[in-house]
Amino acid sequence: MADEKKTRIAVEIYGQTYKIVGTETSSHMRLVASLVDDKMREISKRNPYLDSAKIAVLTAVNTVHDYLKLKDQLEQMEEELNKLKG
């Protein structure tokens, strides 16, 4: 969507600066960045020998896993909702 208003901000994740672009508010984008930063630090604590590329990949793996679990929950709830609505 070319004329949608875009937010461009710089965030710091795991010691690196990233310029990210999105249609969300900057506070939402900062929240996302800080969650990724937290998760990377948590994973690096448990795997101190891993380089940052691998830590980032494992962070993505964990998040996709959480996403799929949440999606399952959503689908179950949707089913329940449809039953209740008749």
Next chain:
Amino acid sequence: MADEKKTRIAVEIYGQTYKIVGTETSSHMRLVASLVDDKMREISKRNPYLDSAKIAVLTAVNTVHDYLKLKDQLEQMEEELNKLKG
């Protein structure tokens, strides 16, 4: 949970092998890995100048964003469900 049965598999993501451990089935874990791989390749196509660590971080950023959107949906649905249940 120490005595929960754990699955240990090797998966390939973006040209690197990762040993991942989880309590899920190996097919679920392979699905997660292939989704991360797809997402990394998609982001690298749009940003061919980025190194793999940055691509992985942006993949995590995108996934956390998707996760939060889904969580919003879930919370709205939960509210609707509670109203219907009285």
